Amino acid sequence: MQTVKLDLAHAPYDIHIARDLLTQVELIKPLLLQPRVVIVSNATVAPLYLKSLQDALEAADIQCHSIILPDGEVYKTSETLNLIFDELLTERCERKTTLIALGGGVIGDMTGFAAAVYQRGVPFIQIPTTLLAQVDSSVGGKTGINHPLGKNMIGAFYQPKLVLADLATLDTLPLRELSAGLAEVIKYGLIDDLAFFEWLEANIERLMARETEALAYAVERCCQNKARIVAGDEKEQGQRALLNLGHTFGHAIESGLGYGVWLHGEAVAVGMMLAAFASRELDQISDDDIARIESLLKKAGLPVQAPQLGNERYLDLMAQDKKVDAGKIKFVLMRCLGESYIGELNRETVIAALDAGCS
Numbered sequence: 001m002q003t004v005k006l007d008l009a010h011a012p013y014d015i016h017i018a019r020d021l022l023t024q025v026e027l028i029k030p031l032l033l034q035p036r037v038v039i040v041s042n043a044t045v046a047p048l049y050l051k052s053l054q055d056a057l058e059a060a061d062i063q064c065h066s067i068i069l070p071d072g073e074v075y076k077t078s079e080t081l082n083l084i085f086d087e088l089l090t091e092r093c094e095r096k097t098t099l100i101a102l103g104g105g106v107i108g109d110m111t112g113f114a115a116a117v118y119q120r121g122v123p124f125i126q127i128p129t130t131l132l133a134q135v136d137s138s139v140g141g142k143t144g145i146n147h148p149l150g151k152n153m154i155g156a157f158y159q160p161k162l163v164l165a166d167l168a169t170l171d172t173l174p175l176r177e178l179s180a181g182l183a184e185v186i187k188y189g190l191i192d193d194l195a196f197f198e199w200l201e202a203n204i205e206r207l208m209a210r211e212t213e214a215l216a217y218a219v220e221r222c223c224q225n226k227a228r229i230v231a232g233d234e235k236e237q238g239q240r241a242l243l244n245l246g247h248t249f250g251h252a253i254e255s256g257l258g259y260g261v262w263l264h265g266e267a268v269a270v271g272m273m274l275a276a277f278a279s280r281e282l283d284q285i286s287d288d289d290i291a292r293i294e295s296l297l298k299k300a301g302l303p304v305q306a307p308q309l310g311n312e313r314y315l316d317l318m319a320q321d322k323k324v325d326a327g328k329i330k331f332v333l334m335r336c337l338g339e340s341y342i343g344e345l346n347r348e349t350v351i352a353a354l355d356a357g358c359s
C-alpha cells in the first residue's frame with residue numbers, strides 16, 4: 001500500500017492507494033467519532049462494491065446505512081442533494097456520523113458537499129472508484145453540485161478525513177472512462193512534471209491494460225502532485241489554478257456540445273492540445289513537443305481534435321467560465337513540455353489556437 005499525505009495545517013489526511021482497500025476497515029475505524037456511517041453510492045457502483053464494504057464495516061461492529069442515488073452527472077443537483085438530507089434526517093444521523101462516498105467524482109462531489117453542510121458539517125471519507133476520482137476529484141476538498149445556470153457553481157471547500165483509492169475497483173471501469181481519467185493523469189505531467197510525462201510515454205500501454213503496478217505508480221504520483229499544489233494553495237488563490245490546464249477550452253467544449261456528449265476528460269485532452277497551440281503562438285512550446293503530447297493522448301484513447309463550434313461561440317463560452325477574473329479569461333499555458341504557468345491570451349491568439357486545433 002502506498003500512502004500520500006495531504007499536509008494541510010488545519011486538516012491533514014492520508015490518501016491510501018492499493019488493491020482491495022475496500023475491506024480494510026482498520027484504516028477507517030480509528031477515524032470514526034461513533035461506530036456509525038452512511039455510505040452514499042449510485043445504482044451502477046453499489047451492486048459492484050457496496051456489499052463488500054458494508055459487510056466489512058458491519059463485521060467490525062460499525063452500523064451502516066446506505067443511500068443509493070441515480071447514476072449520472074445530470075443528477076448532481078440540489079434535488080439529489082436533498083434526497084441525501086432526507087435520509088440523513090429520517091435516520092436521525094448526528095454530527096458524529098461519518099459519510100462515506102463510494103463512487104466516481106459525481107458521488108464524491110455531492111457527498112462531500114452534503115457532509116460540509118449537514119448539521120453544519122459532519123466527517124466524510126472518500127472511496128473513489130474511477131481513475132479520474134482517484135487522481136483528481138477525491139483529493140483536495142472541492143465539493144459541490146451543478147446549478148441549471150452553471151456546472152459546479154454551488155459548493156464548498158471541505159476536506160475528507162481519508163481517501164481510499166482501491167485499484168481493484170478500476171477493473172470494472174468502462175474503457176472510455178479509463179481513458180478520460182488518463183487525460184487528467186497526463187495533465188499532471190504537463191503541469192510541472194516532465195519526468196512523469198516521460199514515464200507515461202514509456203508506460204501508457206501498461207496503464208491501458210490496467211496493470212496494477214503501473215496504475216499504482218500513476219495514481220500515487222498524481223496524488224503527490226495534487227497534494228503538493230493543494231497544500232500550497234487550498235482555496236485556489238494562486239498556483240492551484242494550474243490544475244485547470246486544458247479546462248478553459250475543455251469546459252467550452254463540454255458545454256458547447258451539451259454536457260455528457262463528450263466526457264470531461266475527453267474535453268480536457270483536447271483542451272490541453274488547444275493550450276499547447278496557443279502556447280506555440282507565443283513562441284513557447286515547439287512542434288516536436290506538441291507532437292509528443294498528441295501521440296500520448298492518442299495512445300490513451302483520447303480525442304485530439306476540437307469539435308467545430310465556431311470561434312465566436314468558443315469565445316462566448318469561455319467568457320462564461322468560472323476562471324474569469326474581472327472580465328479577463330485566464331489560461332494555463334505551457335512554457336515548454338512539463339512546465340506550465342497561468343497567463344492571459346488575447347483574442348487573436350485564442351483564434352489562432354482554435355484554427356490549429358479544430359477538426
Ligand code: NAD
Nearest residue numbers: 044071104105106107129130132133136137142169172173
Ligand atoms: P462519474 O462519477 O460520473 O463516473 C463515471 C461513470 O462510471 C458513472 O457512470 C459511474 O457510475 C461509473 N463508475 C464509477 N466507478 C465505477 C466502477 N468502479 N466500475 C464501473 N463503473 C463505475 O464521473 P467521474 O469521471 O468519476 O467524475 C466526474 C465528476 O467529478 C464531475 O462531476 C466533475 O465536476 C467532478 N470533478 C470534481 C473535481 C474536484 O476537485 N472535486 C475534480 C475533477 C472532477
Ligand code: MG
Nearest residue numbers: 136184264268
Ligand atoms: Mg478536471
